[in-house]
Amino acid sequence: MNSAPVEEGTPVSVKIRERVLAARKRFHANDNIADFIQPGEIELLLDEVEDKMKGVLASLVIDTEHDHNTDDTARRVAKMYLKEVFQGRYVKAPPITEFPNAEHLNELMIVGPITVRSACSHHFCPIMGKIWIGVLPNEHTNVIGLSKYARLAEWVMGRPQIQEEAVVQLADLIQQKTQPDGLAIVMEATHFCMGWRGVKDVDSKMINSVMRGSFLKDANLRREFLSLIPQKG
Ligand SMILES: [Zn+2]
8 A cells, every 4th residue: 555645746856855754864965865766766856957957047047048058058967966976965875895804904094185076065066175084993893995985985975065074974984884993084175165256265275184983092193194194285
């Protein structure tokens, strides 16, 4: 028996939202909602976003019917959001194979710089930057390939983000996948909403960090990590 009868013409976004609400999950801009999207629905979302983008262009008083530069812009923007820059909301986490720490590695390991591409939740303007990840494994820590850190970062950053929340989401994810004794992440990024609009300050960067476990307790370890990542700026 179907629980909630859904009308034929109901937009797919409404159907997806109802599933998220029924599961009592959050669907903020930087949340992943892949579990609530059924096969084929991304294509329907593309059509829906394209249609709404056409409305935005119309309200901006752009003659998309005669302007060959913008006649397909609504579709391009829909694709860019759903399949590229915000894909990290709509696809499941990249598969990560974890290996037991056979060599019993317990030395500080640093990965980076990993290039970060995201967009701010406030203006949907690009955020471009770099992150460095420090891991202090223990003998029970799972080991993942170096490139996997970049895949996980790409998945988290591929959503409208707030830098402070993005690094915490990434730290939670790596923590959960590898269970290290210590985890440190530093992110340095340029926010285009400050350079392209607003104060038009093109040079300002935002740097923030998360420290977990032994990086929090051990000032020497923290210093070692920070001294080994290249001078920022
Ligand atoms: Zn912004």
